Amino acid sequence: MFGISEADIRKGLPASSMVVPEQRNRLLNNFNQVMNLKYGELENEYRGLRTDGTEFPILIYGSAVLRDGKVAGNRGIVIDITDRKNAEEELRRVNERLTLHFRQTPLAYIEWNEHLEVTDWNPAAESIFGYTREEVLGKHAFKLIVPLKVQAEISRLSESILNQTGGQRNTNENISKQGHTIICNWYNTPLKDHTGRVIGLASLVQDITEQKMLEAELEKYVTVLEKNYSESKIKVQTYSVELETRKNELLRLQKENLQSQFETLRSQVNPHFLFNSLNVLTSLIKIEPDLAEQFTLRLSMVYRYVLENKDKEVVSLETELDFLKAYTFLLDIRFSGKMKVVVSLLPEKLQMKVVPLALQLLIENAIKHNTFSKKQPLLVNVFSEGDYLVVENNLQVRESHVQSTGVGLNNIASRYTYFTDRKTISGVEGEKFVVKIPLL
DSSP states (O other): OOOOOHHHHHTOOOGGGGBOGGGHHHHHHHHHHHHTTOOSSOOOEEEEEOTTSOEEEEEEEEEEEEETTEEEEEEEEEEEOHHHHHHHHHHHHHHHHHHHHHHHOSSEEEEEETTSBEEEEOHHHHHHHOOOHHHHTTOBHHHHTOOGGGHHHHHHHHHHHHTSSSOEEEEEEEEOTTSOEEEEEEEEEEEEOTTSOEEEEEEEEEEOHHHHHHHHHHHHHHHHHHHHHHHOHHHHHHHHHHHHHHHHHHHHHHHHHHHHHHHHHHHTHHHHHHHHHHHHHHHHHHHOHHHHHHHHHHHHHHHHHHHHHTTOSOEEHHHHHHHHHHHHHHHHHHHTTSEEEEEEOOGGGTTSEEOTTHHHHHHHHHHHHBOOOSSSOEEEEEEEETTEEEEEEEOOBOSSOOOOOSSSHHHHHHHHTTTOSSOOEEEEETTEEEEEEEOO
16 A cells, blocks of 8 residues: 555654655644544544655544553554545536536426425526525425416326326416516426435426417417418418518427427436436435445446437437446446346447437336346346347336336437437337337
């Protein structure tokens, strides 16, 4: 660890020389405290100093050596914590990126407890609804942004989400602080504590009021133009130029709307995956902290992939498989040998394209709908069949019905419609559930 030989020690080696000069007084003070049998709050983290002059982080734990009831010396244990420090730094960087995304995203992010009282509220939420974070913390949704006429419906919807494991999308009217009625798209996901108990909701919100107004206005113009066309050829000729302009505007907005739908479909993956992973990590931290460190490192690799590819429409199959290796590592920790993922693909298939996170969604879908154990593991096979990528698993269907999260097969099928006419195929074949997605 230090590059110090036994011969160096026999020549006489001060313990203080093993740490950087600016920390030696603290080391000597701690030494004296231990020699006086005072084991109070001793700061035991130092910068170790090797014989070649390099530094590295260490922990030193000291205890007094007693002979005949008297203190005769001091023994110490030194631990190299370089790996732990690197992991902490990586986790800090990941948290910084998540915090930046939380504050700069144009989507409102709101967290509620199980009573629908606000526990978190980002800047986009302040912009959309007009309330500052300080004004809403601890307030019930019905007192803030939910109109009286839809409160019963929202109450039923919230209760439904709190009683399931997946998210749910809906569109409804809301009220701003200024009293204006706005229309918003909501994506809601239950939040759980380390025991798996649902403790609240997380919501992503998009204000679509202006979009709805434009759609209504365009619909009104189209109706007027069509009526004028049927009344008179002269009127048709008079309004033909305007009609063409309106049609082009409508097509442009439809195209933008399709693009918006695609972005919404793609963005469903990130919160769903993140919430599930953080729930697993929360459980590991208390039960197996060492395993939690490994899980954190691989989670940072997985989420880095999500962040780097979130704006990409497609990625190479080789890139997706690299991500899958890190993801299956997390599954091995989570399920401890109860499932296995086997990939069998020819090299020439690796440069073909797939939509990002498709494999992760399909494997998660298999986990959600099947029961498995070490004696009867869940086996997932990934291979190609013509111009399709096949993901199949043995059927061990859960006895209790699992409600769909809306982030599975429909999401993948919808995303592929933007790139190909080939359909996503899924269904039971014998004793297996098989999904085939197009290779692009």
